Amino acid sequence: MHRRELLLAGAAALLAAPRFARAQALEKPKLTLAVGGRNLLYYLPLTIAEQRGYFKAEGLDVSIVDFAGGARALQALVGGSADVVSGAFEHTVNMQAKGQRLRAFVLQGRAPQIVLGVNPRTMAGYKTVADLKGRKIGVTAPGSSTHVMVNFILAKAGLKPGDVSIIGVGAAQGAAAAMRAGQIDALSNLDPVITLLQRSGDLKIVSDTRIVAEAERVFGGPMPAGCLYAPQGFIDKHPATVQALTNALVRADRWIQGAGPSEIITNVPEGYLLGDRAVYIDAFLAARGALSPDGSFPEKGADTALRALASIDAEIGKAQIDLAAVWTNDFVKRANAKYPKG
Numbered sequence: 030m031h032r033r034e035l036l037l038a039g040a041a042a043l044l045a046a047p048r049f050a051r052a053q054a055l056e057k058p059k060l061t062l063a064v065g066g067r068n069l070l071y072y073l074p075l076t077i078a079e080q081r082g083y084f085k086a087e088g089l090d091v092s093i094v095d096f097a098g099g100a101r102a103l104q105a106l107v108g109g110s111a112d113v114v115s116g117a118f119e120h121t122v123n124m125q126a127k128g129q130r131l132r133a134f135v136l137q138g139r140a141p142q143i144v145l146g147v148n149p150r151t152m153a154g155y156k157t158v159a160d161l162k163g164r165k166i167g168v169t170a171p172g173s174s175t176h177v178m179v180n181f182i183l184a185k186a187g188l189k190p191g192d193v194s195i196i197g198v199g200a201a202q203g204a205a206a207a208m209r210a211g212q213i214d215a216l217s218n219l220d221p222v223i224t225l226l227q228r229s230g231d232l233k234i235v236s237d238t239r240i241v242a243e244a245e246r247v248f249g250g251p252m253p254a255g256c257l258y259a260p261q262g263f264i265d266k267h268p269a270t271v272q273a274l275t276n277a278l279v280r281a282d283r284w285i286q287g288a289g290p291s292e293i294i295t296n297v298p299e300g301y302l303l304g305d306r307a308v309y310i311d312a313f314l315a316a317r318g319a320l321s322p323d324g325s326f327p328e329k330g331a332d333t334a335l336r337a338l339a340s341i342d343a344e345i346g347k348a349q350i351d352l353a354a355v356w357t358n359d360f361v362k363r364a365n366a367k368y369p370k371g
Contacts, residue, residue, distance in 0.1 A: 054088075054269055055087075055088050055089070055267075055269050055270050055273055056266065056267040056268075056269055056270050057112065057267045057270045058088055058089055058090055058270070059089075059090040059092075060089070060090075060091060060092070060112040060113060060270065061091075061092045061094060061110065061111045061112050061113075062075075062091050062092065062093050062094070062111060062112065062113045062114070062115060062257075063094050063096060063101075063102035063103075063105040063106055063110075063111035063113070063114050063115070063116075064093060064094070064095055064096065064102055064114070064115040064116065065095070065096045065097060065098040065099035065100070065101055065102040065116060065169060065170065065173060065200070066095070066096075066097070066098060066099075066169055066199070066200030066201070066219070067093060067095045067115075067301075068200065068201055068221075068298075068300070068301040068303075069200050069219045069220065069221075069222075070142065070219060070220040070221060070312055070313060070316040070320075071137070071138055071142050071219045071220075071254065071255045071316075072115055072137065072255055073137070073281075073285060073293075073297075073313070073316075073320065074137040074255070074278055074281040074282050074285060074320065074321070075093070075115045075137065075255075075278070075281070076296075076297055076298070076301070077281040077284060077285060077296055078277040078278055078280065078281040079091070079093060080296045080297065080298070081280075081281070081284065081296060083276075083277035083278075083280045083281055084273075084274075084277045086277070087273035087274070087276050087277050088273060089270070089273050089274065089277065091274075093115075094110075094111060096170075097169065097170045097197060097199050097200070098168070098169035098170020098171075098172070098173035098175070098197065098199070098200070099114075099116040099117050099120065099169070099170070099172075099173040099174055100170050100171065100172030100173045100176075101170055101173075102114050102115070102116050103116060103120050103124070106131075106259070106260070107124075107129065112259065112263060113257055113258070113259045113263070113274065114257070114258055114259070115137070115255065115256075115257055116174075116255065116256070116258065117141075117173070117174035117177075117254060117255065117256075118133050118136075118252075118253035118254060118255075118256050118258070118326075118330065118331075118334055118356070119174060119177060119334040119337065119338055120174075120258065121133050121258050121331075121334075121355035121356065122331060122334045122335050122338055122345070122350060122352070122355050123338055123342075123345065125348075125350050125351070125354065125355055126338075126344065126345045126348035126350055129260070130260060130261040130262070130354065131258050131259065131260055131261065131355065132258060132259065132260075132261050132264055132354065132355055132356060132357060133253070133256040133257065133258040133326065133355060133356045133357075134256075134257055134258065134259070134264065134271055134274075134275055134356075134357055134359075134360045134361070135256060135257050135274070135275040135278045135279060135324045135360060135361055135364070136253055136254075136255070136256045136282075136321040136324050136325060136326050136361070137254070137255035137256055137257075137278065137282065137320065137321055137324075138253070138254030138255040138256075138319055138320055138321055139241060139251065139253065139254065139319060139320070139321045139322075139327070140238050140239065140240070140241045140244035140245075140252060140254055140318075140319035141174060141178060141238040141244055141248075141252055141254045141319075142219050142220065142238060142239045142254060142255075142316050142319045143174065143175055143178045143217055143218070143219055143238050144217070144218065144219065144220075144223040144232075144234055144236070144237050144238070144239065145178060145179065145182055145215065145216070145217045145234075145235045145236045146215065146216055146223070146226070146232040146233055146234045146235055147160075147161075147214065147215045147216075147232075147233050147235060148208055148211065148213065148214050148215060148216070148231070148232070148233075149230065149231065149232070149233045150211060150231075151211050151214045152164070152214050152215070152233075155233065155235075157186065158182055158183065158185070158186035158188070158235065159186050159187070159188065161183065161186075161188065161192075161193055161214070161215055162188055162192045162193065163192070163193070164193055164194070164214035164215060165193070165194045165196055165212070165213045165214050165215075166179055166193050166194065166195055166196070166213060166214065166215045166216070166217060167196050167197075167198035167204060167207050167208065167212075167213035167215070167216045167217070167218070168195055168196070168197060168198070168216075168217045168218070169197065169198070169199060169200045169204070169217075169218060169219075170197045170199070171195055171197050174254070175217040175218055175219070176195060176217070177337070177338070177341065178217055178236075178238070179193070179195070179217045180341040181247075181248070181337050181340060181341055182235070182236055182247070184340050184341050185340075190341065196212070196213055198213065198216070198218075200218060200219065200222060201222065201303065202303060204216065204218050204222045205222055205225050205226055205231070205303075208226055208231050208232065209226075209229075209231050215235070216232065219316075220239070220312035220313075220315060220316045221301075221302070221303050221308055221309050221312035222303075223239075223312070223315075224308050224309075224311045224312035224315060225303055225305065225308050225312075228308060228311070238252070238319070239315050239316050239318070239319050240318070240319070241318055241319055244319070248333050248336070248337050249333060249336060249337075250329050250330075250332065250333035250336070251327035251329055251330050251333055252330065252333045252334065252337065253326055253327060253330040253331075253333075253334065253356075254319070256326075257274055257275070257278060259271065261354070271360055272360050272363060272364070275324065275360035275361055275363075275364045276363075276364045276367060276368065278324055278364075279323060279324040279361060279364035279365055279368055280364075280368050282320065282321050282322060282323055282324045283322070283323060283368065283370065285317075285320055286320075286322050290310040290313055290314065293309075293310075293313050294306055294309065294310065297309070323361070323365055324361040324364060324365070325358050325361050325362075325365075326356045326357075326358055326361075330356070331352040331353075331355055331356055332352060335350060335352060
């Protein structure tokens with residue numbers, strides 16, 4: 030090998046060394062992440078982090094496994110087939126009441142983005158939430174955040190969970206088809222499904238938590254939504270890995286805030302668009318304000334989540350819950366210091 034080639038080879042090795050060292054520093058560079066409905070705008074930061082290579086840039090090899098709803102993703106974590114969940118914040122509160130220590134460490138949504146709407150054909154005479162008594166309501170999956178919101182809104186109207194029939198319809202075309210076929214009388218779901226049904230006249234909105242102010246009115250305070258969470262034991266054992274995941278999501282959160290609709294479209298898999306790019310763009314514009322700008326959790330978010338859960342589950346209301354243990358901004362603060370501009 031000539032001297033010039035030796036020098037070039039040496040330089041290449043030096044350039045590669047930091048990346049190699051960084052990857053080696055991660056306790057678990059290859060991991061499994063569970064999510065319920067990854068095509069949803071609710072999880073757009075996760076999609077952007079994957080599609081734009083932010084996970085790989087942090088030395089991570091993340092296998093994302095999709096489920097019909099957040100409750101199923103949580104089951105995968107509890108069952109040991111997933112390391113981390115991209116899901117609804119309130120699961121961390123709910124599971125602590127059941128003796129499982131989970132902690133959220135980076136936020137994707139600062140409002141739930143869930144919309145409850147009625148079927149204008151089967152409920153043409155709808156006037157108030159009380160009219161839902163005895164009706165069939167579609168949710169992404171029983172036990173998921175879409176189901177929790179239904180129960181919460183029913184409770185505020187004086188109805189009990191058993192006063193309605195809950196049906197899991199997923200978070201894609203199947204949900205829209207169930208509504209259009211009249212198989213359900215109401216739907217609690219997210220974008221792009223909601224915008225798709227709105228545009229075709231197949232949904233009359235009852236409550237819209239894509240609007241941050243409406244979400245705070247419904248829940249009585251800031252209600253954190255999509256986030257990454259993991260067992261406390263995993264976080265304690267793999268802090269560098271958790272930091273790398275947080276870095277990737279914070280970069281995604283920040284990139285989304287400055288991206289235009291056309292940029293979003295080119296960074297989202299075609300299959301997520303439900304066959305209509307215009308619908309997805311409208312959905313993005315409707316949900317954008319509810320997405321987190323920097324991954325930080327609001328200080329009172331856990332209090333709001335506990336109140337919401339306690340209103341529908343007396344056992345949670347009685348439980349002794351350490352709210353400081355269900356979330357942390359420590360990783361987010363370091364990520365924002367590293368990537369102040371995304």
